[in-house]
Amino acid sequence: MSGTEPRETWYREPHTTRAPRPQEEPALATLDLPLRYYWLQTPAGVPGDEHNFAHYERAFSIPAEQAAFTIVDAWDYHYLQSHLARTSEICRTRIAPAMAAARLAGVTIVHAPGDPVARRFPQWVRYAAETEFGEPSHEEPDWPPREFRKREGPHAALGRPDSPAIESARERNSQRMIDPSVSPEPEDFVIATGHQLHRLCRDREIMYLFYCGFATNMCVPNKPYGMREFNSRGYHLTLLRDCTTSVERHDTVDEQLGTEQAVRELEFGGAFTTTADLFVQACRNAIAQEGATLAEPVAV
Structure with missing residues (x-):
């Protein structure tokens, strides 16, 4: 999933880079908190059996100046009304207070709503490459043939039909914005791609990413600016597990089992x-x- 970033000129506003630290500077303020993980191993002396897997915690001290609070795809519209109701509440009651606290603690705030939402905010240009200022382009693979990949023409029968809800949502999707309760402040950053996020982190010496947003089982792990990509790049990642929710299934939605499983993965x-x-x-x-x-x- 990770690719080599093209060598290209990119734009940033003046004074984006942090000033060099004085030689006799006091210690950086740190975020001191326990972080949870799940271990597919067993401690010494415990039989290697899946029944013995468990959650564990470790205490960390993370320099606030080297951390970013990254909000993935916190949109104001989704065609699934039940999902939108959860995301709106999470944005208002959990992400917004956490974002405000992070901002005051000196943590960099990064909004990652993807294209085309990111381009609607002036902050987007700060870490955009010159090649990214035009319309997004996607290189067509040379195989399989396009009609086969698109399930068109003689291959249409291989595809799945879209529901009327999806058809009517396409136009609305093109106009959606970031949820107003977590709308970017002028000093925040807005990114559309994984390359942009990496440039920002490299430029500001950020190595710790706190993630929140939606959906836990889709965009948060899988977008180019998501957790799997930035785990492969070597960043230290933490998900705020009550600041996210999955697109659930009919037999998981009542107990939010899809979210629980996605968090555990x-x-x-x-x-x-x-x-x-x-x-x-x-x-x-x-x-x-x-x-x-x-x-x-x-x-809010």
């Missing part, structure tokens, strides 16, 4: 998880290290 696949409350408290403590205070978030 990330936990044993190289990422850690935490909760919004633990993250906000870590941000408060980081601010206290700086002698600052954190105002109570205002409900």
